[in-house]
Amino acid sequence: MVRTRPLKVALLGCGVVGSQVARLMTTHADDLAARVGAPVELAGIAVRRAGRSREGVPGELVTTDALGLVTREDVDVVVEVIGGIEPARSLLAAAFEAGASVVTANKALLAEDGPTLHAFAEKHQADLYFEAAVAAAIPLVRPLRESLAGDKVNRVLGIVNGTTNFILDRMESTGASYGEALAEATALGYAEADPTADVEGFDAASKAAILAGIAFHSRVRLEDVHREGITEVTAGDIASARRMGCTVKLLAICERAADGRSVTARVHPAMIPLSHPLASVREAYNAVFVEAESAGRLMFYGPGAGGAPTASAVLGDVVAACRNKLGGARGPGESAYAQLPVSPMGRVTTRYHISLDVADKPGVLAQVALSFAEHGVSIDTVRQQGKDGEASLVIVTHEATDAALGATVEALRRLDTVRDVASTMRVEGE
Amino acid sequence: MVRTRPLKVALLGCGVVGSQVARLMTTHADDLAARVGAPVELAGIAVRRAGRSREGVPGELVTTDALGLVTREDVDVVVEVIGGIEPARSLLAAAFEAGASVVTANKALLAEDGPTLHAFAEKHQADLYFEAAVAAAIPLVRPLRESLAGDKVNRVLGIVNGTTNFILDRMESTGASYGEALAEATALGYAEADPTADVEGFDAASKAAILAGIAFHSRVRLEDVHREGITEVTAGDIASARRMGCTVKLLAICERAADGRSVTARVHPAMIPLSHPLASVREAYNAVFVEAESAGRLMFYGPGAGGAPTASAVLGDVVAACRNKLGGARGPGESAYAQLPVSPMGRVTTRYHISLDVADKPGVLAQVALSFAEHGVSIDTVRQQGKDGEASLVIVTHEATDAALGATVEALRRLDTVRDVASTMRVEGE
Incomplete structure (x- = not known):
């Protein structure tokens, strides 16, 4: 010494x-x-x-x-x-x-x-x-700034907020409503008295901005991150996810565009297959996938708070x-040399799960399918269910831009035969 | 610049x-x-x-x-x-x-x-x-040397050799013998022409020595690492593991002793429950758990070779x-200040899964049980199976020192009523 x-x-x-x-x-x-x-x-x-x-x-x-x-x-x-x-x-x-x-x-x-x-x-x-x-304590910043400094990160995807994961996990495992699960999280100290920062996705969006910035060597701010929280997620959404072999998680997703010239960052609830490793992240744990050109697909998992x-x-x-x-040395400083712009959410390509309440009469599906086609959105699966003179349609799309999917949903809302767009949720992790 | x-x-x-x-x-x-x-x-x-x-x-x-x-x-x-x-x-x-x-x-x-x-x-x-x-590319060295530099690592446990994981995964999923699975691994380029370094556990043991050294701030050399490879693992072992809800993995385990005054490092095949996250690490992937006093339980996962x-x-x-x-700076140098000695394998506490071929007559179980008791090893479960005048006993122990377990097996071999100790394997991850 x-x-x-x-x-x-x-x-x-x-x-x-x-x-x-x-x-x-x-x-x-x-x-x-x-x-x-x-x-x-x-x-x-x-x-x-x-x-x-x-x-x-x-x-x-x-x-x-x-x-x-x-x-x-x-x-x-x-x-x-x-x-x-x-x-x-x-x-x-x-x-x-x-x-x-x-x-x-x-x-x-x-x-x-x-x-x-x-x-x-x-x-x-x-x-x-x-x-x-x-x-x-999950090492993410140091691996991205230093371990992967010789690689090209294309995607960061994960669960970065323990409170919302706890709530969604309880809704999934007990069938509780959002309100009930939030009350339990609050009672157990997983949620703060004012849970806004967590449940509205601000906390996860801040982390997404930080991760995207270091992953893509660019400046990404909170306002650049598309943000949706979990307050609108219903027990019905989770049951619906379960029927298609999925669960609902609040995901932070940072991606480099296919042409490499821009990036996107977003936080929103999404359905992911039960077979996906993130589906088994329970309670207040966090887990993040990092996909890099040479390293391949890495996962980091652990307690994300406390x-x-x-x-x-x-x-x-x-x-x-x-x-x-x-x-007399310095660690790594800011690395934002790539200066990649952040594209708006509309440019993100993703898949949608859409539940419609529709009139139970012939031709409805054809009309609905036409709306999708008109917006260039291709349908993957359709499930029809009749109930008491009404019917519901559950549609899962192929990948399309978020803008096209949003426009399709708007068009569906205007159809006479569609009584309600009961829910829309993105599908990830496939 | x-x-x-x-x-x-x-x-x-x-x-x-x-x-x-x-x-x-x-x-x-x-x-x-x-x-x-x-x-x-x-x-x-x-x-x-x-x-x-x-x-x-x-x-x-x-x-x-x-x-x-x-x-x-x-x-x-x-x-x-x-x-x-x-x-x-x-x-x-x-x-x-x-x-x-x-x-x-x-x-x-x-x-x-x-x-x-x-x-x-x-x-x-x-x-x-x-x-x-x-x-x-799985960041492990940097997280251990730098991210966890303010913490106390108590355990590192994982799958650190892709070749052997591929072979065991094939044996598990196809019922292949060790030889068949090795041949497939060789044909696909997962195993080298001379597979000794991988299948005998030398490669994993080297990694265990490196991980133990940096995790415990002590010097751990290859010769300090207890090493068993996978060449003796049979399709029967894997079937037996499956019957108790387990699978077989080659694990590297580095542990700080409970009293904090020594460490152990070992590589051997072990049964782990199918519900354990390491059980679902397939093909040539690697995954490592790091347990630290403050950080808790972290997992790192990704392609471990290539x-x-x-x-x-x-x-x-x-x-x-x-x-x-x-x-004009330097990264972290060797950190071996703790100088913790490496204890021999006999001091490790673990559990055993033991298959015995025994004579099918009254009193055999009592005699076998007595051998365990005499060595201070407590039995968790016993399963008896009769087949054609012979019988087999499958015993899973509670935790005991490896030395006591080894001595018990030696004693069992000397019993008249025990025809063969068909297999012994450690049980981990519970």
Whole structure:
């Protein structure tokens, strides 16, 4: 150990994740020192409200002066686990200005304003690590930024939000309604009191933006990601999926267009075959497929949330940032040289599962089929079911652009013989 | 791009992997340059026999003077994909002496003499990267060395040899004998003409040694790894596994002892439940579970062999090594500070599945049960089957040390009433 003074880490936030980071930095101090090559110490822990006692967290380190902490001269690395846009952004800007490297778990900030953070890191020749921002301890950011740095990633597809996966899993396994499953998730601590960020897909969309950006070496922001949550998914959708050998999952899908000149990123519920590995991802687990030109199809699986797993990812990055500080080196910076534009959702090709309530009379199917044909959408299978003078049609299409599928559904709604377009859902993973 | 001269890569070997590395370095030169921050060029390709034409490989770069190539002053990174101990070891030693960093896919050399290579890298302040040595493009080395650097890994368990997995998968799905399945694997190119390294478990054991070393921050060598191959696995074993809801896989298992003071590493066929995620790893795919204290249970899955996937892993490391060269930095060196000793196989606790051919007369089960009890091995289930005056007993034990289980089997062999210990196999993954 050449260096005399220890490396100092400032911790912003001491909630579920922060308290675990503080605990592990204390209990595993010897291992961290051996792996970094110098002692790693907590310089301080910034919290919003002082006075609360936090188990395993050294009280004398706690402060409410976050700005004072991150700008301290002796701080080498700032760990940010407070989340949200402000004050996180200002604090990280100040941290970079003061010469620190940054480790953050803040997916919202990265998806909203990642380039600004990267620019700060670049300007001050510091590190910006963010493994914990996507799928907690499942290594995804480092594999995409580093392991696959010599490859060409064509697709990232996976389950990146544990809360919604828990809800859909409960709906699937118990037949519960969305509301019932959400209530259970809330009671068990899987969903927050205000579940909007999860159930409306914002959390998954932020992660999709981050993954697409690093996978395609381009800038992808939250607003570029097509986003649909799971609040409209019904028990009927799940039963219908089951009838065709599928289940419903909230998927994040980032794809390079076939011509290689653009990318797409989207988050929406989709039916996937029960035989697909993602179908067996239960409860709050996450799993992500990465398809690369040379590597082939890789899958990463594990707990995608929680204090300890997220802290594990944070500490892995802290070790890297500390090693770099010690060696006068820098980890990988932003890589957006490819500058691929993000195409709108309408350009995505996908398949649809459509349930129609129709009049039970001759010629209805012909009329419906004509609507599909007029929009250039080819039908894969049709199932007709009669019930009490009414009938339902369940149609699964071949691949078509999302725009063509959307236009077809609009046209179906205008048909006299179609009483209701009961549900539409994309079909993936085949 | 600050640097004027391009970074130069010397390639040792131009077989299945090397030719892919050469091809990708040429076709993806622009991407590599953008990701590294400077052009990356092939300095030369060392082969054993010149003259052969190699598709997509620039003929003017080919040389038979490997030593001359790796000691060239302008070479920044040496990529070694020739395999085996010599001349690889001497060439890499010369490469380090000449100031180059090294990227290698050579699991045999790393498992036999990794510390020597690491010491060379340390002495010359160079990098030694080896993602491609384990499970091709599946990121495992980097996640263990870097992503989990702030965590405590307790267990690594997985399928790390594609050839044997293909053979066992065929035996399972078609009822083929070992010999038939091996013949098919050879015909399809999954097994080499001399399949010893794969089917006797040497390849998997090398990978287990590498994984255990980095997971436990200790030195683990090939000779420390308990090794059994698949040549003794019979169609009967697989049928027997199936009857108890299991399948047979060749597993590599690296574990930290419960008291944390030692580790074990082993490769052997084992029965695992069909419900275990590893049971559905088919054909030549690999999958590895990593269990860490904070991160929980992570799984990594993908193609574990092949030219392009291995080249992908090599190029990811080339990008890292080149970036470090450019920035005057170093990647992680050897981390063996924990110095945990490797316990012998006898200390491992596991479960056994034992098939006995016994005399069909009263009291046999009591006598057999007594043998287990005398060795302190507790029986989980017994299944008796009569056939033509003989009988068979199929016994599954609870967890016991491998030594106690081995001694029990020895004692059973000595019983008059036991005609044959038809098979013994460990049971894992529950």
